[in-house]
Amino acid sequence: MYAFQYERAADAKAAVDMLKADGEARFLGGGQSLLASMKLRLASPSTLIDVTRIPGMSAIRMEGDELVIGAAARHADVASNPEVMRRIPALAVLANGIGDRQVRAMGTLGGSLANDDPAADYPAAVLALNAIIVTDRRNIAADNFFKGLFETALSPDELITAVRFPQPDQAAYVKFRNPASRFALVGVMVARTGKTVRVAVTGAADKVFRAPALEQALCAAFTPAAARAVRMDPSGLGADLHASAEYRAHLIPVLASRAVEQALKG
Ligand SMILES: Cc1cc2nc3c(=O)[nH]c(=O)nc-3n(C[C@H](O)[C@H](O)[C@H](O)COP(=O)(O)OP(=O)(O)OC[C@H]3O[C@@H](n4cnc5c(N)ncnc54)[C@H](O)[C@@H]3O)c2cc1C
Structure with missing residues (x-):
């Protein structure tokens, strides 16, 4: 070094x-x-x-209907925060599944989003929950934040200060994890708010993405069977020594159906 x-x-x-x-x-x-x-x-x-020592940057609080998590909040703090567990339990579950205990004790929400690893977990939550990334100079909608492989909408000198999460009616995150790194081989977050369903997939391509076919199917019927019936096109998905593109395409509806099952249980 x-x-x-x-x-x-x-x-x-x-x-x-x-x-x-x-x-x-x-x-x-x-x-x-x-x-x-x-x-x-x-x-x-x-x-x-x-x-990470900037006053207020690790705070987790409700503001109106939104759960606001400071960018310096550690994964372990998000996983164990009573407000997160009460308002968006899927987010606490997701944070608790990141890496190992040491990674969760140090890693932060802002660092994870700025780093934008294509297999990271938080990007799926931010995208499916339609969150807003707050920086020192602007608000960025999740749909406009993730640009490509390790590439975001942030300017080189732009600091993420917090993320604002609207509270969904139901949500769940399920990942098929790489047993060595614990990053997502594929991870799927499903969030339902009123008549809208958003589905975000991580680990399967060079960046997190929404799955319109799953969203349409789940808008019509929010059931595990509706998710499982969707067929994903493997073209454009990642292939490496861990999994082929076809295997990742197969996993997406399987994990989405498990996420719906969990979301329905609450
Ligand atoms: C063994 C291991 C296993 C892991 N497993 C997983 C996993 O299963 N799932 C998962 O999602 N992640 C996993 N990670 C990654 C982990 O979640 C990291 O915490 C995360 O990628 C980076 O967060 P950090 O706070 O450590 O950021 P840092 O490493 O400190 O910074 C990462 C990047 O973000 C920038 N940055 C940091 N904070 C901000 C900010 N507030 N605003 C703007 N830019 C900022 C830095 O300049 C740098 O470019 C793993 C990491 C390790 C080492």
Whole structure:
């Protein structure tokens, strides 16, 4: 690992100002992705700007009908937060299934979204729940946030400060996980709000995506059988040593049907 400076930002403005002053600096969340890439010499930031101690950035609270989670909230805190468990239990379950205990103790919501690993769990929740990503300068709708492989709508010096989650009527997340990394080989989040159903799939392609065929089928009948009857086209899906595109296409409706089953149980 190369030598680097460490700075602790006092507030969001100070963090962004530091990054604007030094284009080689990077924000530091839990370090669970960034430090690994530094050790592999894939990244060599001049300065790490720690944003996890910014007052209020780890807060989890209700604002009106929305659950607002600070970008520096650790996965373990989301998993065990009573408000999350009460308002959107699927989100607590998802956070509790990320990596291992050590990763959950350090990794943050904002870091996960900014990193945008194609097999990460939170992007599926953010997209299916139609959340808003709040940054130091704007609000970004989930539908406009995930742009491609490790690529988001964020500018290089833009800081995620929180995520606003509307409360769904029913939701659930089910992943078929890689037993070694625990990332999603495929993960499916299903969320129903009134007559709208949103389905987001992670792990299956170069970025998280919505599945319109599943959404239409589940709008017509919110049942496990309706999800299972959908056939996914494998073209465009990822293939690697862990799974073929056809296998991932097969898994998507299977996991969606299990998610619907869980969502119906509440
Ligand atoms: C062994 C292992 C297993 C894992 N398994 C899973 C898994 O099963 N599912 C899963 O989803 N993830 C998994 N992860 C990834 C984990 O969730 C990380 O926590 C996450 O990818 C990055 O979050 P972080 O807070 O550690 O960010 P960091 O590593 O600190 O930063 C990642 C990137 O985000 C930027 N960044 C950080 N915070 C912000 C912010 N507030 N605003 C803007 N940019 C920011 C950084 O500059 C950097 O570019 C695993 C990681 C490991 C090491």
